[in-house]
Amino acid sequence: MSKPRISYVDPETIGDEAMLxxxxxxxREGTPRPESQAVRAHVPAVFWSFANSWRDVFKNGVADxxxxxxxxxxVSRSVLCEFCGNQRSVxxxxxxxxxxxxxxxxxxxSSTRYDERQKAALAYAEAITWDLPVDDKFWARLNRHxxxxxLVEIGYFVALTMGQxxxxxxxxxxxxxxxxxxxxxxxxxxxxxxxxARSKQEADYWARRSAKxxxxxxx
Numbered sequence: 001m002s003k004p005r006i007s008y009v010d011p012e013t014i015g016d017e018a019m020l021x022x023x024x025x026x027x028r029e030g031t032p033r034p035e036s037q038a039v040r041a042h043v044p045a046v047f048w049s050f051a052n053s054w055r056d057v058f059k060n061g062v063a064d065x066x067x068x069x070x071x072x073x074x075v076s077r078s079v080l081c082e083f084c085g086n087q088r089s090v091x092x093x094x095x096x097x098x099x100x101x102x103x104x105x106x107x108x109x110s111s112t113r114y115d116e117r118q119k120a121a122l123a124y125a126e127a128i129t130w131d132l133p134v135d136d137k138f139w140a141r142l143n144r145h146x147x148x149x150x151l152v153e154i155g156y157f158v159a160l161t162m163g164q165x166x167x168x169x170x171x172x173x174x175x176x177x178x179x180x181x182x183x184x185x186x187x188x189x190x191x192x193x194x195x196x197a198r199s200k201q202e203a204d205y206w207a208r209r210s211a212k213x214x215x216x217x218x219x
Contacts, residue, residue, distance in 0.1 A: 004173045008038035011179065019044065022051050023179065030185025031059075031089050034178040036168055050164070057157050059091060063150040066095040067118055071125040071154065072161050074105045078129045081165035083173055086190045099188060117145040124151070125158045 011023045011034070019041065026034045032054060040047040058068055069092035076085030089097070104111035108122040120141050127134050142151055175190065189198075 004035075004039065004177075005171045006039050006042070008035065008173075008178050009041035011038070011041075014041065016044070019047065022047075027179040027182050028184055029090065030182075031087050033083075033087060033175055033185065035173045035175060036083070036164075038178045039171060039173065053160060057153060057160070061153050061157075063146070063153045063157075064095075065089070066092040066097050067121045068154060068157050069097060070101065070105065070114075070118060071121055071158050073102050074108070074122055074125045075129055075158060075162045075165055077106050078126075079162065079165050079169065081169040083168050083175065084161070084165045086175065086187045087185050088187050090185055102187075120145045121154055124154060128155065128158045129162055 011020060014020055014023070023034055023037065026032055026037055032050070037047060037051070040050055058072070059065065061068075066089075069089040072089075073085060075081075088099075088102075101113055104113050105122065108114055108119055108126075114122065123138070124142055126132060127138070146154070175186065
């Protein structure tokens with residue numbers, strides 16, 4: 001087990017019933033998973049600030065949840081946060097998002113998997129994540145597909161999840177370390193600690209092979 005850079009707060013040491021109920025929800029539903037909340041629990045105000053924002057802005061809110069989920073994983077792919085990128089939204093799956101929809105996110109503009117509304121939202125996420133210049137044409141594209149309240153919510157959510165993911169990737173946290181034993185909201189191949197370890201070993205293997213000269217990789 002990797003050691004987190006900031007320790008987890010053990011839920012068994014928490015006396016706040018509301019906080020324990022939120023941990024149990026994380027265990028059952030994921031997104032967020034218990035590990036990231038176990039770090040935030042060092043400061044209850046931080047714990048609740050994130051939990052409430054996640055509920056009100058990501059899971060609920062005025063903008064389409066499935067679009068916000070695609071933006072979330074776009075950010076994960078961009079900032080290389082595997083902890084966040086290996087989570088999936090059950091609610092988005094119920095809305096029709098399938099695993100293949102996550103694969104083309106970095107190349108969303110040229111992909112045939114996304115409609116124009118999804119591509120506009122992803123362009124918004126891209127501009128925020130990479131600090132890209134925007135102009136009247138960019139905003140006209142967004143305004144064709146979204147109301148101002150939707151643009152506020154999507155923009156705020158992308159900024160929130162981008163900041164959190166950039167932070168979490170520095171912490172060396174991993175799934176199945178707090179309230180383990182549930183596959184809630186985990187991506188295929190990461191449902192258990194054993195499956196996660198196998199997936200990481202395979203990824204490391206192919207990363208090493210791709211780094212070798214072609215003559216060596218063919219051996």
